Amino acid sequence: MKPLKILSIILLCSCFAYGQQDMPSCKLLGLDGETYEVMGDFSVPDRLYVISFWATWCAPCIVELEELNDVYEEWIKQVDFTLIAVSVDDARTEMRVNSFVKGKGWPFIILKDTNQELKRRLGINDVPHVLIVKNKKIIYAHTGYTAGDEIELLETLKKYKS
Amino acid sequence: MIYSFLPKLNLLILSQLILVSISYAQGNEKKGTWVGSLESNSQYYFEDKSRMVVPPDQPFRSNTYLSIQYNLRSWTAGLQLESYLPNAILNMNPQYKGVGLGTAYINYKAKKADYTLGYFYDQFGSGLIFRAWEDRSLGINNAILGARIRYNPTPFLHLTTLGGRQRSGFTLSKGMLAGLNAELEVFPLIHKSNGSLTIGFSYFGRYESTYIADPNFKLLTNSFSERINYTKNNFFASVELVQKSNDAVINNLVSINNDFIKPGSAFLANMGYSKNGKGLNLVWRRLENMNFMSEREPTIYGFEQSGLNYNDKILNYVPAINKQHTYSLSNIYVFQAQKLVSIDPFANIGKAGEIGGMIDFFYDIKKGTKVGGKHGTKIELAMSSYYNLAGSYTLYPPDYSTSWITTGQEYFSDYSLEITKKFNSSLNGNLEFVKQSFNNRLITGAARVKIETSIISTRWWIKTGTKSSTKISFEHMWASSDRKNWVEGMIEYNFNGHFSAYASDMYNYGYDPDGDLIDHITDPFDIHFYSFGGTYKKGTFRATLNVGRQRGGLVCTGGICRYVPPSTGVGLSVIKVF
Structure with a gap:
C-alpha cells in the first residue's frame, strides 16, 4: 500500500505545474459593522492592493504596520495603492480590534477574519503575512517580518504600478 | 457517515483523485488555481542530566501538515494530509498517531448559496456554543465531517445550517451534531444607512447515546445563542446570551455522574468608543458550566488525565479574555477561562464558572507634540480581573447554586501599561509594566499558592543597515512565591532580510525548596532556560532551527492552553505557502 500512497501524492503534486494563484473570495466584517467581500469590493482594475494579515497579539505584525503607517503618505505619492489590514484575532481578542x-491612528482599511476563513483559504500558517494583489491575482507574498522588509514591498509596488 | 465505511487510505486516494480529475478533466477550458502549504515541526529531545530530564523512547518526533486546495470557477476542493511520525511531538493529543488524511472537502459557491461536503470549519457568534477551527501549536483540529449550506436569501440575511460528526485525531467522535445560524442586518431592511445593527441567533445540538441505564438527562443536548451588535460612528456595542440545556456534568476532569445534571449559561457584553488617536473598550463576561464537547465524557489516559487536557472533542471556544502579552515572562502565570465545574472539599474549592471583565484604553500622542516627538508615542492600558461565581457548592449530593451578579474569590488579575515609541527611522522602543495576581489553588485545584507578580519588559529594534537590524529585549519579573524571580534577555540579529540568528536566556532565581511552590519536582533549583538558533526566510518560505531548554508549563495560543513537559533538545520548523 505504501507505493500507492507515494504515487497518489506525486500525482497530486504534479498538478502544481498548472495555473496561477487567484485571490479567493471571502466575506469579512469591517470596523463599521458592514460586511465586505474580498476582493469583490476591492477590485478597481489595475489598482495595487497590499493585504497584510495581522493580530493584536502579534508583535512583529504591529511593528510592520506601524512602519507602513509611518511611510504611508510618502509611499502614496510614489505609487497609488490601497492597504487592507486583515485582523485574524479570534473571539478572545477580536473585541479589542476597533x-x-x-x-494607533492607522488609516488603513481594516477587515476582521475572526474564524480565519480567508487565512485558511490562502494556506497561510502564521502572521504577519503580506500579499500584493492586482486584478484579483496575487503577484507577491512574504511571511514574517524583519526590519527592512518594507523596502522590498515598495520596490515590488513600483515594479507593478500601472 | 461515509467515512466510517471507508478505510482511511481509500478515502485518501479517492479525495486526491477528485482533485486531480477536476484539474485534468477541464481540458482546454480555463485552468483552475492551486493553493497549498506545507508545515513541519520536528523536535529531537536530549538527555539533560542536571535537570534529570530523560528523553522519550523515540527522541525524534515530528508533526507535518500538507494542505492543498484546488479552485475552479465556483468549485473548490481541498485536503490536508497529516503525519505524526515516528510520533507526535511531546504531549500533543494522543489521538494524533501515524499518517493519514486529516480533512478533505468539496465546496460549490452559487450566487446566493454556498455548499460544502466533507470537513469544514465554522463559528457561530463568538464561538461560545460552537467553533470548529485548527490550531497546530495546540494540536487542535476539531473540524466537522458532514454537510453545510450557507444561504443568503437577501443581501442582509445570512443563514447557515450544518450537520455531521467531529474529528478526533484520525477518527470521529460519537456525538451527532447539528446547527443553525442566522444573522440579520437590520438597517438595510428599514432603509437606514447611518451605522449598523445586526441581530443573530444560533442553535447547536449534540445527540449522543449513553451507557447509563436510566439517564437523568436527555440524549440530545441543546444550546442557543442570541446576539445583538450595534455600531454607529465612533461607538459600538454588542451583547450575547447563551443557554445550554441540562446535561451530565464532568467532575474531576474524567467522568460524568447521573446525579449531577446542570444547565449551562453565558453572558458576554462589549462596548467601546474610538476615534482617531484614542480607543476605549469594555468587556464583561459571565460563564457557568460551559464545557461542551462532542462526547459527554473525555477519553481517559490516566489518573485525572483525560482528553480535556488535550482540548480533544471540544465544540465551543471559551478563551480567557485578557490582554495577550507578547513578552515571555508575562506568559508564565497564564489564565485559562474557567468553564468547568469542580467541587473538591479537600482543596476547599467549589466553582462552576467565572465572572469578570477587561478594560482597554489606547492612546496615540500625536506626532510633533513635546511628548509625542517626531513620530508619535502609543500608549496602551489594559486591566482585567476574573472571579469565581459566588454561591453554595455541595459534594454530597453534588450540586451548586450561584449568584448572577455577585463575585466570589478572585482567580486572576492582570494590569498593564505599554508604551511604544519610534525615536527615528532606525530606532523603535517598547516598554511594558505588568502586575498580575494568580490564585493557583482556585484555578488548578492543586498547590495552595497565590502568586503576585510585577514585571518590567522592554524591547528595542535597531536598524543597522538598509536590510540589517538588531532586536534586543530584557525582562524582569518579581514574584511573591512559587519559583520567585525571573530575568530574561534576548538578542536577535537580522543579517540581510533573509537570515537571522538569536540567543536568549531566561534565568529563574530565588528558588526555595521550603517555599510555597506549585511544583516541588520539576527543576528544583535556580535554572537557566537558554535557547539559540537561526531563521532563514524568503518569500513565503521560512525555516527555523533552535537548540535549548523548554520550561515545563502551559503553552497558550488565543487563551487556550496545552501543557508542555520540561525538555531539552533541538527543534526544526519549516513552513512554505505555495
Missing part, C-alpha cells in the same frame, strides 16, 4: 486600530 479600539486598538483607532488608538
